[in-house]
Amino acid sequence: MSALDVLLRSARRAQGVLSRASSPQRALCLEVLGARLAAARRAILEANREDLDAATELSPALRDRLTLTPLRLDGVLKALGEVLALEDPLGEERPLPGGSPRPNGLRVYRRRIPLGVLAVIYEARPNVTVEASALCLKSGNAVVLRGGREAARTNLALAREVRGALGDAGLDPDAVTLLEDPSRDAVRALLGAVGKVDLVVPRGGPGLMAFVDEHARVPVIRHGQGICHLYVHADADHAMARALVVNSKVQRPGVCNALETLLVHREAAPQLLPSLGAALREEGVELRACARSAELLRASGVPAVDAHPEDWDTEFLALILAVRCVDSLDDALAHIARHGTGHTASVCTRDPSVGERFLREVDASCVLWNASTRFNDGGELGLGAELGISTSRMHAFGPMGLRELTAEKFVVRGEGQVRS
């Protein structure tokens, strides 16, 4: 039996313990975890410092994702508190929408159950280690965490507290395991562990996704890349449009819900682009513009690079923005349908018919009207935290919170009914 098989067998056993634990016991575990993380604050930040010192060749986006500041650690604790405050998803039983009882007297319900043993594959961001653990513990799932090697020390320091909290709460620490093997072979083994791993959630770039597509034999929910769009309609409030675009692009450019392509209606462009372009340049954003928008930008003294066709299909994860002038809402919708990755799209308009049509027709996990793309995030949308953002429709679409880590079984109570 391989080391991974041993680990997965322990995880399965621990999941059984967890799924039979009471709601207060699982809640206690999260409370203890919060206290332990607060107490271990200094050691965690120190481990992160060491990871950052060792990681000399990271891109600015990856370095940003890896960095844990005191403020970000506060954010992790806040997310933990929010997950703790959410209703326990397990055991919840609801009657069928069709109405229970059935004509023959059978009472039919659906009851939430855990998924089983999950694996999360992620890069850099150490907050995932805590948030994924918290979500899985609360929803009765075991989880194998496979973080990036660049965050190894930070993740180890965090996972130590998670496993400690499980033990303190009388649960089995093996419900959360950090897979320390940094090789792609380890990922391949997870993806092929049919019957041992119930779900893999990969979070990463196109390289990881291609690897997953090739090797996955267990169910997978892809956290794919986010080529996010914001469309400014002809009638938009320009001050609002500027605020939304700048926030969507620069507030944290290295993450998946950051804006990559701005679409501007041709009637709004002449007045909006000069001031918006200047504001973006002030934040250090490089503009890759279509011919029409480049002309408008340059005419007002804002430098712009000519956009290449591949720019419309690139997740920059950096201070770069593709800009395109469109003739109509229809053109904007067509552009998003062609180049979007099903992640996030926002529209800025005063017209309810335009806003509602955009919300209805854009095929993305999160569609927003007059709001920053940065809100497509489990915490911001009210889920407390997220295990990832699904860009596929199956099982989950968008941020995966507690409910997305459960399934429902049918529960039927009768008095001897038979089928005729």
Add this chain to the structure above:
Amino acid sequence: MSALDVLLRSARRAQGVLSRASSPQRALCLEVLGARLAAARRAILEANREDLDAATELSPALRDRLTLTPLRLDGVLKALGEVLALEDPLGEERPLPGGSPRPNGLRVYRRRIPLGVLAVIYEARPNVTVEASALCLKSGNAVVLRGGREAARTNLALAREVRGALGDAGLDPDAVTLLEDPSRDAVRALLGAVGKVDLVVPRGGPGLMAFVDEHARVPVIRHGQGICHLYVHADADHAMARALVVNSKVQRPGVCNALETLLVHREAAPQLLPSLGAALREEGVELRACARSAELLRASGVPAVDAHPEDWDTEFLALILAVRCVDSLDDALAHIARHGTGHTASVCTRDPSVGERFLREVDASCVLWNASTRFNDGGELGLGAELGISTSRMHAFGPMGLRELTAEKFVVRGEGQVRS
């Protein structure tokens, strides 16, 4: 471009039309379909007669599944009416459980959307052709139907009416296509059509499932085999236990929710097994019994075959029942955990603590207390019909109705909010 690519491209286009159609227009299509099927009754039964005449080498179970009687056609029409009466799943928007609006004023909702282009792979049962079409049309999905070659004429007659109804309702007939290529290559091509097929639902035996596991590159929801269990506890009402066991086993032995293994508590066995065994023998059921139950059966003159270990892992789909005497509820739960396929399990007991523990601890898509296993069926549980019965937990578990044919996207309405 291959013939399948052309078909899938047409399906995608038709799905776009369907998803933009109004709720009344989709309902009209189902109404028309009911009228058309009723009018074409004679031709459909005639086509089925031809299929049955041509299928000389079918097992009794497959022959039964293939057969359309006037009564079964009535059942199809009834299912159609029930799907029609269900609430339209599309466009339904519900606030997040955490409560909308968020502290920053953002109003967050989830809205149901279709999955896209589905493919259903199934054997024999022609009612699937109509029920899958009805569910997909109501939920805004296009569907490619790949029925068994033994049902080719019946399916063609039924699909003709479905496509006719789409046309009559002003929709695109290509939303439902019958794939007439009977080869495994056609199945392989569907399973590999990444980006063209959004979900494949295979319904069939272990051979099909192994083929699916090997070739699937698109999302799959397995409708796997049903090794269904019924456990009779020590305190069970014997008349009820007899009725449940006989109905679960013999009412339609060729289908997935039929009973395959009976577990009887040792305190109930001496009194129950002789009368139950006699009742089952009267229905022509072969009993494959463990040593203890075989002894009890034979002592009362009921013939029984010695069960072989593989009998506990066999979906007989025939008038054969494996019978085992167990010492306790714990033993019954352990047997089901080891040999069950996550499909259906029922318990017969008067004791609420036993019943509720069984409902909680058995890991199956449908768990029943004092009811026949035959109720694990979309129509019986109130879903109107089903696309299949998922034996995996991802996206759907148990009968897949309208809701399981949709996803949810996040819809956010703001007034210019940005993230700080």
